[in-house]
Amino acid sequence: MEQQVIELHNDLITLCKMGDQDAHYRLYKLYSKGMYNVAYRIVGNEDDASDALQEAFISAFRNLDSYRADATFGAWIKRIVVNKSITALQRRKFEPIPENDRWDVAEEEMPMAYADELTVDRVKKGIEQLPDGYRSVLSLYLLEGYDHQEIGDIMGISESTSKSQLNRAKAKLRELLNGKL
Secondary structure (H helix, E strand, O other): OOOOOOOOOHHHHHHHHOOOHHHHHHHHHHHHHHHHHHHHHHHOOHHHHHHHHHHHHHHHHHOHHHOOOOOOHHHHHHHHHHHHHHHHHHHOOOOOOOOOHHHOOOOOOOOHHHHOOOOHHHHHHHHHHOOHHHHHHHHHHHHOOOOHHHHHHHHOOOHHHHHHHHHHHHHHHHHHHHOOO
């Protein structure tokens, strides 16, 4: 059985398709803050996140006729934001992700006593300090909910590389957090 998608902002989207500038602005205001956060978690700095957000909304509004409502508008724009954010990272020429298993890092459990010392701000700062490749995979997997196959498709890497990058990102984050930031 196919699930029906209910689009809450269908009237606004219809007005946007007809060229209503006020509707464009209202739709932007509804989604811009959340989408900025998605971009920021991937690119790790305000300027690139703002640029990715701007490019994503320009692209979305130019291609609004291709929005088929088989997913919510929020999911559709989020995919565009993720793609624009990955493109921003690629423009920065981050270190290529190695494609072999010899770089795999075993996942470690965090001691419970240490977990009590963590704060949201410390974890955020730690994530921001991760190298671009680590931060993007960690953000896409843990924060945006993509699986490794989807991350591989988005970033042009293999599924196993995504998994090993996630493990390395966790290990690096643990190392940063052990330094008490």
